[in-house]
Amino acid sequence: MPILQRHTIDSAPERSKALLQSSVDNFGWIPNQSAYMSESPSLLAAYQRAHDLFIDSSLNEEEKAVVWITCGVESNCAYTVQAHAYIALAKGVGDHVVDAIAHDPDSLDDRLKALHSFTLKVIHCHGRLEKQAIDAALQAGLSRRNMLDVILGVSQKNMSTILNSIADTEIDDRFKWDAFRGLKLTSEA
Numbered sequence: 340m341p342i343l344q345r346h347t348i349d350s351a352p353e354r355s356k357a358l359l360q361s362s363v364d365n366f367g368w369i370p371n372q373s374a375y376m377s378e379s380p381s382l383l384a385a386y387q388r389a390h391d392l393f394i395d396s397s398l399n400e401e402e403k404a405v406v407w408i409t410c411g412v413e414s415n416c417a418y419t420v421q422a423h424a425y426i427a428l429a430k431g432v433g434d435h436v437v438d439a440i441a442h443d444p445d446s447l448d449d450r451l452k453a454l455h456s457f458t459l460k461v462i463h464c465h466g467r468l469e470k471q472a473i474d475a476a477l478q479a480g481l482s483r484r485n486m487l488d489v490i491l492g493v494s495q496k497n498m499s500t501i502l503n504s505i506a507d508t509e510i511d512d513r514f515k516w517d518a519f520r521g522l523k524l525t526s527e528a
Contacts, residue, residue: 343506345374354380375506389495396488400430408440409458410496418508424516453479
């Protein structure tokens with residue numbers, strides 16, 4: 340028996356109904372992740388707010404894709420990788436960049452590679468980022484604001500990747516990415 344219910348607007352807790360409706364209004368449907376997340380109106384509201392703030396961050400579309408997809412790969416979350424590949428491609432990020440983020444980050448250009456490396460440091464820092472990681476990011480041209488916005492993006496993805504591990508979230512048909520070759524943690528590459 341599933342641990343979480345995949346809610347509809349009708350079955351969701353009252354405080355989640357408007358949040359799910361905003362998914363319909365913004366995307367045209369309720370992604371499976373949001374349907375499961377709606378079990379907790381607080382989590383869904385926090386996730387949606389973090390998403391909106393990250394969208395308005397100092398990072399461009401390629402850079403946001405690096406943060407989101409790297410989080411998905413490192414969290415072993417195929418849902419996150421495919422959903423954010425779909426979003427990145429829809430926002431005009433090149434196929435070769437999206438594929439490189441997910442499957443071969445060493446082939447990224449220097450700035451995106453530095454951002455990928457910094458994102459990994461944030462993911463694995465356990466709440467304490469080492470000065471060496473900060474210095475390397477600044478030397479690679481990331482701004483202080485970029486670094487803080489990476490923290491926001493990683494925090495947002497922590498909410499969803501943990502949820503997806505609990506719910507075993509099925510990838511929405513719209514998010515399926517034909518070029519997806521499965522997951523291989525960066526540390527295994």
